[in-house]
Amino acid sequence: MLSRIWQGRRIPLAWLLLTRQPVRLAVALAGIAFAGILMFMQLGFRDGLFDASVTIHRLLDTDLVLISPRSSSSVSMAGFPSRRLVQAMADPDVEGITPVHWNLLLWRNPDTRSTRSILTLGFEPADPLFTDPSLTPKAKLLQDRGRVLFDELSRPEFGPVADWFRSGRTVESEINGKKIRVAGLVGLGTSFGADGNLLTSHETFLELLPNTPPGSIEVGLIRLRAGADADSLVERLQRDLPDDVSVLTKDGFIAFEQNYWRSSTSIGFIFTLGAAMGFVVGCVIVYQILYSDVSDHLPEYATLMAMGYRLPTLLGVVAREGILLAVFGYLPAYAAGQGLYLLVRNATQLPVSMNPTRAITVFILILVMCMGSATLAMRRLGDADPAEIF
Amino acid sequence: MAAMVHLEGLRHSFGSGVNRRQVLQEISLCVDAGEVVLLTGPSGCGKTTLLTLIGALRQVQEGSVKVFGEELKGASRAARLKLRRRIGMIIQGHNLLRCLTAEQNVQMGADLLQGLSYRARRDRSREWLRAVGLSDHLSKLPHDLSGGQKQRVSIARALAARPQLLLADEPTASLDSHTGREVVELLKGLAKDQGCGVLMVTHDPRILDVADRLVQMEDGRLSKGAFAIE
Numbered sequence: 001m002l003s004r005i006w007q008g009r010r011i012p013l014a015w016l017l018l019t020r021q022p023v024r025l026a027v028a029l030a031g032i033a034f035a036g037i038l039m040f041m042q043l044g045f046r047d048g049l050f051d052a053s054v055t056i057h058r059l060l061d062t063d064l065v066l067i068s069p070r071s072s073s074s075v076s077m078a079g080f081p082s083r084r085l086v087q088a089m090a091d092p093d094v095e096g097i098t099p100v101h102w103n104l105l106l107w108r109n110p111d112t113r114s115t116r117s118i119l120t121l122g123f124e125p126a127d128p129l130f131t132d133p134s135l136t137p138k139a140k141l142l143q144d145r146g147r148v149l150f151d152e153l154s155r156p157e158f159g160p161v162a163d164w165f166r167s168g169r170t171v172e173s174e175i176n177g178k179k180i181r182v183a184g185l186v187g188l189g190t191s192f193g194a195d196g197n198l199l200t201s202h203e204t205f206l207e208l209l210p211n212t213p214p215g216s217i218e219v220g221l222i223r224l225r226a227g228a229d230a231d232s233l234v235e236r237l238q239r240d241l242p243d244d245v246s247v248l249t250k251d252g253f254i255a256f257e258q259n260y261w262r263s264s265t266s267i268g269f270i271f272t273l274g275a276a277m278g279f280v281v282g283c284v285i286v287y288q289i290l291y292s293d294v295s296d297h298l299p300e301y302a303t304l305m306a307m308g309y310r311l312p313t314l315l316g317v318v319a320r321e322g323i324l325l326a327v328f329g330y331l332p333a334y335a336a337g338q339g340l341y342l343l344v345r346n347a348t349q350l351p352v353s354m355n356p357t358r359a360i361t362v363f364i365l366i367l368v369m370c371m372g373s374a375t376l377a378m379r380r381l382g383d384a385d386p387a388e389i390f
Numbered sequence: 391m392a393a394m395v396h397l398e399g400l401r402h403s404f405g406s407g408v409n410r411r412q413v414l415q416e417i418s419l420c421v422d423a424g425e426v427v428l429l430t431g432p433s434g435c436g437k438t439t440l441l442t443l444i445g446a447l448r449q450v451q452e453g454s455v456k457v458f459g460e461e462l463k464g465a466s467r468a469a470r471l472k473l474r475r476r477i478g479m480i481i482q483g484h485n486l487l488r489c490l491t492a493e494q495n496v497q498m499g500a501d502l503l504q505g506l507s508y509r510a511r512r513d514r515s516r517e518w519l520r521a522v523g524l525s526d527h528l529s530k531l532p533h534d535l536s537g538g539q540k541q542r543v544s545i546a547r548a549l550a551a552r553p554q555l556l557l558a559d560e561p562t563a564s565l566d567s568h569t570g571r572e573v574v575e576l577l578k579g580l581a582k583d584q585g586c587g588v589l590m591v592t593h594d595p596r597i598l599d600v601a602d603r604l605v606q607m608e609d610g611r612l613s614k615g616a617f618a619i620e
Binding site for chain 1 (some may be wrong): 417447472481490502531547551606
């Protein structure tokens with residue numbers, strides 16, 4: 001069977017048309033690769049943004065999350081009565097709860113004395129907060145007043161806190177004008193919304209933000225008993241609790257945050273537009289190349305028609321040229337994409353990386369780009385008149 | 391035996407209105423299988439138009455053109471295309487595919503044959519290239535071949551598709567007398583051995599002797615002397 005296909009093969013006209021004009025081929029491949037790289041970068045940034053916006057969310061040790069319906073995102077969380085969390089505890093499926101304060105506070109860089117917003121989470125040091133068990137011993141350090149745990153993955157603009165701390169220095173600074181001391185380091189990670197993170201106790205948090213209404217929290221974590229059905233409990237709690245809270249699953253909480261960045265800001269749109277521009281530029285380049293290729297070879301196509309080659313066969317040649325361009329343009333784009341992602345990761349600490357979905361998406365976009373352009377270029381073939389060859 | 395080509399009262403004109411120009415007038419002609427017919431006449435007298443009409447490259451306007459017994463007047467594109475596969479055309483000028491080697495160009499002709507393996511088609515191409523004396527130039531691009539060599543590749547390509555009818559426009563124009571002679575003998579041998587009909591447009595007085603019949607054309611008409619249809 002295979003040998004029959006092999007024996008039935010024809011002269012690879014599409015391949016020869018492309019490769020016998022190396023300069024034109026190089027220009028075409030450079031154009032396609034450029035478009036591909038542009039799409040990889042823009043889509044990578046966009047997905048990286050959405051991933052990065054939920055760095056903290058993913059770490060939370062929770063099954064369900066209570067938030068205020070007035071909250072729009074992690075950078076503007078509204079408060080709700082912590083009573084609701086206690087009420088949820090009454091459900092037999094609920095095993096444990098953790099009330100969490102969540103707000104952006106002003107951190108003073110201990111080195112340069114300038115201030116910058118830092119995401120601060122306040123919780124009872126005895127309560128579980130993150131799934132990572134290494135936090136538990138460090139949380140004990142927060143039992144003293146005015147102590148914080150500093151995220152060593154925070155951006156350098158917050159000061160050389162981690163270096164100073166490791167070298168044994170006592171690191172003290174101010175938050176919202178109140179003095180605090182760094183009691184330890186944790187590794188959480190930055191996000192688009194927060195350049196740095198801080199953990200502190202419930203008590204210290206209230207001291208830093210004295211205007212917080214009593215009994216008000218921003219996030220309530222609910223852990224379920226093994227085997228409990230999260231979705232049905234979400235429904236039950238939403239029905240039983242008053243309207244001043246929204247009940248979400250952990251995934252729902254992540255989606256809530258990502259959805260904010262996607263729909264309520266223009267960032268998602270901007271990056272998608274950037275990718276679309278790469279697509280359009282690629283289309284124009286490929287169309288130009290294929291169109292002039294067909295035009296240059298028009299007398300030859302006419303000769304083939306005179307010999308008895310059918311038009312669909314010749315259209316197939318142009319289509320194959322499109323496919324070949326797509327494949328050979330994609331490979332360098334993929335390699336360059338990998339390299340640039342590494343560069344971006346190192347420079348911004350954003351979780352930008354090649355994932356299979358995006359690799360396939362970009363390939364399909366390039367294929368559509370090449371085939372669309374090939375289809376447009378094929379119209380030129382209709383001008384080939386075999387009667388003109390004599 | 392039925393004639394391979396049978397023309398009856400063929401007229402053809404280009405343009406319309408005042409620019410209308412009649413190029414063919416009342417042409418009637420037959421070419422039988424195994425016959426070599428030479429068509430001569432001053433340039434611009436409509437010889438090439440006649441070839442394109444017989445070669446099913448152009449719509450027939452008036453009169454009747456029958457090739458292999460099939461009427462071409464009013465024939466669909468698909469029908470004409472199918473017919474073209476049985477007609478070999480040797481065309482003046484540079485109509486080889488520039489990106490293909492001599493061998494690959496000839497194989498584009500052989501590739502039209504159904505049911506032959508790649509190897510068989512390639513061997514066939516090489517054989518024809520050898521027959522036209524180009525066995526040393528198999529992998530040269532048209533760019534590196536002389537005009538005469540290109541012409542011979544073009545001939546090999548037409549023959550590799552195993553045509554039943556051969557239409558040739560000045561096949562010896564860019565060949566020296568020796569190769570020209572060889573090529574014409576080759577075409578003649580093909581006509582005799584395989585019962586292929588050959589219609590050749592030529593100005594070359596050196597090859598007139600291979601013709602079974604000589605047809606003169608002038609101002610869109612076949613001149614009286616050669617008008618004979620048996």
